[in-house]
Amino acid sequence: MARAVKTSTRVSYTIAAWVVALLIFFPILYTIITSLKTEGEAIAGFNLIPSFSLESYREVQNQQNYIKPFTNSVVLAVGSTVLGLLIGIPAAWAMAFSPTKRTKDVLMWMLSTKMMPAAAVLVPIYLIFLRLGIMDSRIGMTVLLMLINLPIIVWMLYTYFREIPGEILEAARMDGANLWGEIWHVLTPMAVPGIASTLLLNIILAWNESFWTIRLTTTNAAPLTAFIASFSSPQGLFWAKLSAASVMAIAPILIMGWFSQKQLVRGLTFGAVK
Amino acid sequence: AAITIATVNNGDMIRMQGLTSEFNAAHPDIEVNWVTLEENILRERVTTDIATGGGQYDILTIGNYEVPIWGKQGWLLPLEFSADYDVDDMLPAIRGGLTVDDKLYGAPFYGESAFLMYRTDLLEKAGLTMPDDPTWEFVGDAARKMTDRSAGINGICLRGKAGWGENMALVASMANSFGASWFDETWTPQFDQPEWKETLQFYADLMKDAGPQGASSNGFNENLTLFQQGKCGMWIDATSAGSFVSDPKQSTVADKVAFAIYPHKDGVDNHGNWLWSWNLAIPTSSKNADAAKTFIEWATDKAYTEMVAGKEGWVNVPPGTRTSLYENQNYLDAAPFAAKAKEAMDAADITKPSVKPVPYTGGQFVAIPEFQSIGTTVGQLVAAVIAGQSSVDDALAQAQSTTEREMRRAGYGR
Amino acid sequence: MATRQTASIARLMRLPAIVVLFIWMIVPLAMTVYFSFRYYNLLNPAAGGWAGFENYQYFLTDPAFWQAIRNTLAIVLGVLAISVVGGIGVALLIDQPIFGQGLVRILVISPFFVMPPVAALVWKNMILHPGYGVAADIAKFFGLQPVDWFASYPLFSIILIVAWQWLPFAALILLTSLQSLDGEQKEAAEMDGASAFSRFRYLTLPHMSRAITIVILIETIFLLGVYAEILVTTNGGPGYASTNLPFLIYRAALLNQDVGGAAAGGVVAVIIANIVAIFLMRAVGKNLD
Amino acid sequence: MGTIQLRDVHKAFGATNIIPKLNLDIEDGEFVVFVGPSGCGKSTLLRLIAGLEDMTSGTISIDGRDVTNEAPAKRKLAMVFQSYALYPHMTVAKNIAFPLKMAGESQAEIDKKVANAARILNLSNYLERKPGQLSGGQRQRVAIGRAIVRQPSAFLFDEPLSNLDAALRGTMRLEISELHQSLGKTMIYVTHDQVEAMTMADKIVVLNAGNIEQVGSPLDLYRSPKNLFVAGFIGSPKMNFVEGKAAEAMGAKTIGVRPEHMKITVTNGAWRGVVGVAEHLGSDTFLHVHTDDHGTINVRADGEIRVSHGDVVFLTPEPAKIHRFDANGKAL
């Protein structure tokens, strides 16, 4: 690939790529633009240049406190992911480095726990949450989100760990490391890119989970998905306001995703693709 | 004590939220938590919670559809208010809808019926005048005459988006005014009757000839915007729209709007019986029922109305709950639509939805638990007709069979 | 590696994950199966008792049932087709030397970070709305009649929205896969006289097969459960045109509040999902090793 | 301090016997090299000793203590893996310090020992680098460093040089030998490289399909291989084997002559042949001679020899250096 790429080729690729990228990004871009319009502008037809009014944001904040659901989103997404990693890393370690005949089946089974449509188990789960007294609690939601994403966590970590040569773990064993030393000092740091991307992916999935987070919370543990649910069909077409609320709901995760794009890609390379 | 209030994201409710501090000033010992959700999710959330005895909420915002059903189930606490509260001031139609076995289960916060809004200028241009008691025949004729698609004007805007509270509110009340009914006295669905066919055919033809583009995805909000932008000649919808279309700040046609009572079919004495109210109620599972009752009293008594009027003007007070409001000159001055709205509300009789004998109460809905699902399914079938994907006959046949199926499932035949 | 000691430790390490997932699976599943044989409607607490197979019968004879199955498959296959084919195209494009590569990549993967209800709201109100959407504006600009997407092409619109969310995921994984393609292999193929298309067909595509498999597996699991986009946009209609299996169950559970019926639907859905999964593993599972 | 005894060691993977039954004694301070064809069980044996693999039956004792059921960490052995198995996320210093850290030594102690090991291995300038930034030879030394800091009772090396290029391999070979001399510790070394085996070992163990074919000093094996297998395996280029009349004449089924023990003349000699490929190394010339009666015979000749493809030559084995084998392949 060390042959020079002709500038004309490069320019045409650049144009094509930007066109595609902007097309894909357009709905988000337009939402951001709309959020900076006044309500009148918002329904007045296509217009890419807003009046940069922050009115909608102010209104959204007046109507619904943003800080609490934001905090809850962070706590639930990060908490459930960390908890998931704590349980998932040992499991993935075991499956990757001490596989049995049934490991593949177990993995598939884990994925299959995600197949039950949420609506069908709402009442059972609701009853369980009531019985355990964890309704609308951060703890309950954290555990639930962890359980929902655990299969993906184990799966990604498993594929990632398999890329790590077993000899390194054996070396640690020879060096006198016990199991904890082996996992904590050797495996985990080596798997950092994979763990990081697993972490990111699961934060995204947990952040965006919008069935259970709306149905099992009221005020204490309600995250941004519940926040956005209170704007989704108001009386009147408040699109600037809806856009502002939407931007507020997705901005944190979007920004996190942008900043960690490299990490996400790097980890996924190892984790998902040989 | 802390109370959790589940509410919908309507303007009046949001305003109530904004006034929480006023409540706290009066009742510093009661902490108020709000859970604001979109209507359907709220209903679903609250149903699950009540039915499983979850006790997550102390006050529910529910419609006059749920109140009698849930009251009967024993899910709500009967409300008894002090004399100051003046229960007898409530509009009788509203109060009747919230009462089961003489006990009041919900305090109305806001109520509405439906009426016909129209553009005086366009009607005039069409060479017509609005009769006092318009018929559908007149409405159809006027709509077609007002339609000028090249100018972006649709003769009539009607709800088309599927849902029991969306297009079915209109279609069901329309069916009532055409003389149709949902069920006969043995709970047999009536979609195979000519009245339904007539209703639906009329509706479909009208939307085709004089309705806006993409009518099947229009709900209240979309039609409101269309009307405000001058794109509709007529619009039949909730009376609460009256304040929006006649508010010059929002509406480009504020000075050209007039109101008329809900149409009926020539020879059928029924104005659709559209009646809706948002009410505050206390679930039996609430652990802070007393504090909840305090709040409800605060939010639904006359003083609240005056407080809102003082802060936001008379136009913005929650309408449709108390007779006294419609006797208040300040309000009548501020709200030109108020008289017609009151007339509409008085004309609605939810104890007698259809001219035929029926075993249910209701109006634009049928007050049985199964209606949500049946209404939504039928709403989808109707929307498919408007979207041009199904014929009237097919839709009605399907409506008939699925409703029969649902009713059998629910045990009505048993 | 394979000493008895490590094997027994491994068993211990696997245990927490397996146990919690097992509980998470079995308890709700058992309750669901139990409920699926009972009359249980939240709105009608009086009617209880054993229903036998009536809930199943009711669910399976729902007039929307077969259409829902077809729609479910259409959504899964449609989104897979768009996101995989589109993802390959996008990945190939953003793998090229272009100016502003980092920014382009960020823009391309962004939709994946948007929560499904928000995505659906944005598409419904701001893009595809026949009155105010950008698509309508474009149509008007060209003097065309705006299309009411959700009424005229409901399933397609939903597939479009869901594909928009998942295409970035596919592009991301496929891009990383592309980057791991050995440069010398490409050069070897070039020396062997292969054209750019042949190099893609015989080299790049087979190289990506593992990544494509992973995309297909993960997406399928999620796509089998799509409902939020439907709820927000079409509500399953018009008619049953965009009702899929999860939405049908959603309707039973949360509109009818028919817990028994929804439970039966859930059991049916799990069975179907497993059939799909087994079929899928047969079809593409070997690419995983 | 470093004796290792294997008693009736048997290892099977599932139904296949990899190591049928094996006994071996290793003395303290010895440098033992395991050689054998690929797949013969060298690595497996090493891993059994290390405790990374379970034995099917048999016992292993180290310093007289039975360690059969002990975990690898307890056996006080250090192992250098074929792939080095360095910890890629740790610096060189941390890599070397790791076993000490695991043993819970104090930081001061660790620093001292690491510095010392680095000095021995000439790594002092690289302590802060990560393995990815090192050349192959330096990585090798880090792997050794990690092994020596701990003062284990014995070292295990699994083909440690096989990833290196020829030049580096030569240097590293010397370094390991010197290390062995200076530390005086038992070392077990697996290799498939002739030169390494011959130059480094005190004792070579020749394995074949999990069996020990012969144990002895390098020159022992070179001079008196016990059987055809060892004779063919030790020495490079490989020993020439001749059967038939020439062998019978010497009372054997097969005779073997090493390429370097063959005189080559152009006029007269024992076996006549035509030169095939001639490989000129400068220092030596390897000739492949197609003889009339005994097939192709390899000969190592002087670098200056002037024969080329197609020349007729005569080969004469040095009588004293002829190996004789019976019908079972046993040396006579």
Next chain:
Amino acid sequence: MGTIQLRDVHKAFGATNIIPKLNLDIEDGEFVVFVGPSGCGKSTLLRLIAGLEDMTSGTISIDGRDVTNEAPAKRKLAMVFQSYALYPHMTVAKNIAFPLKMAGESQAEIDKKVANAARILNLSNYLERKPGQLSGGQRQRVAIGRAIVRQPSAFLFDEPLSNLDAALRGTMRLEISELHQSLGKTMIYVTHDQVEAMTMADKIVVLNAGNIEQVGSPLDLYRSPKNLFVAGFIGSPKMNFVEGKAAEAMGAKTIGVRPEHMKITVTNGAWRGVVGVAEHLGSDTFLHVHTDDHGTINVRADGEIRVSHGDVVFLTPEPAKIHRFDANGKAL
């Protein structure tokens, strides 16, 4: 049919000149080996010839035709990559068939040619395997197979044996040599391995930092290196260099003696020293002698020599085999 000419070939990566300016002629049917230290530009040169890399300036012609601006596919060259670059998802047969398929040949023709190549390379039994299931040597042969089916005008090999173990390397070396003889095609071969370079080449090109230090036959380079660099680079073990009095006595700045051109005696000789490490290979013994005046000198002695660590010995270089260099490193 396979002449290659490089004229003023210049290659820079950014600001760094990798190949300053280079001229080289390769005859039809020649086996040319490029050697040189790591990073000297061997691979780059090969890739320039292949067209995988753009030249900064200069021209390359193949068979008299200027191909400077031609795409790799048009140059009719076949290349065997260092990493083999096999197509991992295709069977051996498909791998070999790929160039033919790309050339649009008929299936019957392809089958015939693949079968033929497989026969030559002893791969007939492996045609249905995927590369992942092959041993290193087999993979190597597949890579060669992919190159030979096409009847290119020349072959390019980039360190094709560097991934193999010593034993396999020996075999493969012979196979490639034989292939060259049977096909008679021009071959350009990059290696860092002494033995490969010496035994395979018709002509060796010694590169150093992108410059050609010397071009010649293997024995030419061994016997008459033009300068210190070539002298030190060709030959293994490396030539010993001595400066100071001993050199001045011979009218040179430096003199060089190869380890194999040194006589070792215990009683009397030119340079006195003490034996350090003695590496016994059986066939040979490599001695590292610490001399009194000339530092450590490596000597290759007979396998049977009886000296060991610490013995005092005397070294005498063979007078005719002493190389002399001036202050610029040029041979005198």
